[in-house]
Amino acid sequence: MSLVSAYLPNATGYLPYWQLLVSVTAIVNGIQNFFSFKAARKIYNNVATNEPVTPLQARTFGIWTLTSGVVRAYCAYHIHEKIVYDMTLFTYLLAFAHFSLELLVFRSAKPNPGVMSPVVVSTSSLIWMLTQYDFYVRK
Numbered sequence: 001m002s003l004v005s006a007y008l009p010n011a012t013g014y015l016p017y018w019q020l021l022v023s024v025t026a027i028v029n030g031i032q033n034f035f036s037f038k039a040a041r042k043i044y045n046n047v048a049t050n051e052p053v054t055p056l057q058a059r060t061f062g063i064w065t066l067t068s069g070v071v072r073a074y075c076a077y078h079i080h081e082k083i084v085y086d087m088t089l090f091t092y093l094l095a096f097a098h099f100s101l102e103l104l105v106f107r108s109a110k111p112n113p114g115v116m117s118p119v120v121v122s123t124s125s126l127i128w129m130l131t132q133y134d135f136y137v138r139k
Contacts, residue, residue: 009076015132019076019088022121026069033062042114044102051108068095080138089129096122 009016032039037058044053068091075088099119102109109115 009079011079011136013132013135015128015136016076016079018125018128019072019079022125023069023071023073023076026065026072030062030064030066030069033058033065039114042112043099043118044108045110045112045114079136082137085129085133085137089126092122092125092129096126 009020029039037053037055040053040058040061043061044057071084071087071091075084078084095118099109099115099122103111103115103119
């Protein structure tokens with residue numbers, strides 16, 4: 001166990017561990033999108049739009065997800081730095097905006113676990129980070 005704990009964030013509270021968990025999940029998902037676009041199809045699944053997910057869209061989604069994952073991983077280890085904290089907040093805000101727009105405005109997605117998972121993670125992460133801002137950010 002000490003081998004694992006040596007690689008965990010060295011900060012108070014659970015938010016840094018959450019950032020690490022979410023970042024690893026995002027990085028794995030991002031990499032998956034380069035080899036298969038099943039994950040992207042689970043999200044952008046509304047056949048009523050008659051616009052199937054292409055391999056290019058899946059790879060673009062993969063890069064976007066990888067970028068968010070890297071920023072969140074960096075935040076897990078540098079959570080007290082204002083700029084890093086703020087950038088991470090924006091990754092969740094952008095994710096929330098994107099998935100909400102795809103669900104409610106563009107209708108390229110239907111509510112299912114594939115799309116609701118990032119909505120729930122982005123919303124809960126935004127709320128958690130906003131409520132803990134003064135605790136973690138060094139001014």
